[in-house]
Amino acid sequence: MGLTDTMIELDSITKSFGGIKALNNLKLEISRGELIGIIGSNGAGKTTLIRIICCILRPDSGEVLVDGYSIHKDQIKTKSMIGYLPEEPNLYERFKARDLLKYFAELYGVPKQDIDPRIDELLELVDMTERADDKINTFSKGMRQRVGIARALIHDPPILIFDEPTMGLDPATANTIRSFIRKLKGDKTMILCTHYMQEAEELCDRVAVMNRGTLLDAGTPDYLKSKVHGDVIFNVIVNDPSSVDKNKIRNFKSVEAMDIVGDEFHISLNSRAEIASITDVFADKVLSISTKEPTLEDVFINMVK
Numbered sequence: 001m002g003l004t005d006t007m008i009e010l011d012s013i014t015k016s017f018g019g020i021k022a023l024n025n026l027k028l029e030i031s032r033g034e035l036i037g038i039i040g041s042n043g044a045g046k047t048t049l050i051r052i053i054c055c056i057l058r059p060d061s062g063e064v065l066v067d068g069y070s071i072h073k074d075q076i077k078t079k080s081m082i083g084y085l086p087e088e089p090n091l092y093e094r095f096k097a098r099d100l101l102k103y104f105a106e107l108y109g110v111p112k113q114d115i116d117p118r119i120d121e122l123l124e125l126v127d128m129t130e131r132a133d134d135k136i137n138t139f140s141k142g143m144r145q146r147v148g149i150a151r152a153l154i155h156d157p158p159i160l161i162f163d164e165p166t167m168g169l170d171p172a173t174a175n176t177i178r179s180f181i182r183k184l185k186g187d188k189t190m191i192l193c194t195h196y197m198q199e200a201e202e203l204c205d206r207v208a209v210m211n212r213g214t215l216l217d218a219g220t221p222d223y224l225k226s227k228v229h230g231d232v233i234f235n236v237i238v239n240d241p242s243s244v245d246k247n248k249i250r251n252f253k254s255v256e257a258m259d260i261v262g263d264e265f266h267i268s269l270n271s272r273a274e275i276a277s278i279t280d281v282f283a284d285k286v287l288s289i290s291t292k293e294p295t296l297e298d299v300f301i302n303m304v305k
């Protein structure tokens with residue numbers, strides 16, 4: 001319909017599998033042209049949510065609107081607007097890359113005269129031109145992932161959904177996949193499910209944090225980071241944690257929170273002013289000290305604990 005800024009609207013989505021509530025009254029609006037990351041612990045409900053948006057699963061209750069169209073009433077329309085790269089793209093192993101793309105282009109009704117140029121363009125985009133006439137079963141995981149991306153893009157959908165697109169890839173190939181996603185930014189509305197916090201932080205306009213079927217919060221990485229106490233995290237590793245005077249540390253004005261994990265102290269500070277004095281409390285027990293700005297990983301650990 002293209003009349004509003006909202007491209008995907010999830011309204012009160014609930015889904016259970018037997019006794020397990022995979023999604024619990026989930027509400028989220030995704031804007032046109034936005035790249036939203038979904039992060040969450042294992043079993044949080046990310047894949048279930050994606051499969052509902054792609055009409056692979058039916059929710060028990062709630063509605064999903066894709067560009068104003070209901071996934072229940074206008075399933076063919078909404079499906080045609082989405083390109084989906086599943087966690088493990090199920091590519092037809094005995095097909096050659098080019099033939100696979102041709103098959104899906106025909107399936108999605110790409111006009112006949114557009115098919116070959118579209119395939120050439122996509123093979124170029126994912127850097128697979130040289131392997132276009134090789135069979136999928138001769139490809140590495142990274143190459144399959146690239147063909148999977150080309151397949152998701154074949155009908156030029158306005159929405160792309162990626163489920164763990166860089167999982168199990170070497171760092172260089174993962175970077176190539178991230179740069180494909182970056183190239184598509186603004187042009188497409190995209191959902192990226194990932195366990196890599198740095199990936200979400202680098203790529204996404206907004207990040208939604210899920211835990212046990214519930215959406216805990218959604219916002220820009222900066223907004224989410226501002227929710228973690230303090231501007232600086234001061235980490236101290238000591239050789240005898242029980243002998244450290246914890247109250248003395250908590251009484252410093254700049255200390256907002258303190259977490260102790262084994263022999264590591266994670267102290268959230270609102271300024272660096274008292275770092276030297278706090279270090280003195282640890283005296284000769286200090287093995288190492290470091291400081292860092294809060295990251296999305298800290299947000300995640302904080303929110304889901």
Ligand SMILES: Nc1ncnc2c1ncn2[C@@H]1O[C@H](COP(=O)(O)OP(=O)(O)OP(=O)(O)O)[C@@H](O)[C@H]1O
Nearest residue numbers: 017020021022040041042043044045046047048049
């Ligand atoms: N087909 C199914 N049958 C039974 N239970 C399911 C099914 N699909 C998902 N679940 C359950 O629903 C919950 C959410 O699973 P989901 O795969 O959506 O999580 P996820 O956030 O994608 O997890 P991960 O990060 O591990 O991929 C889990 O408890 C899972 O066991």
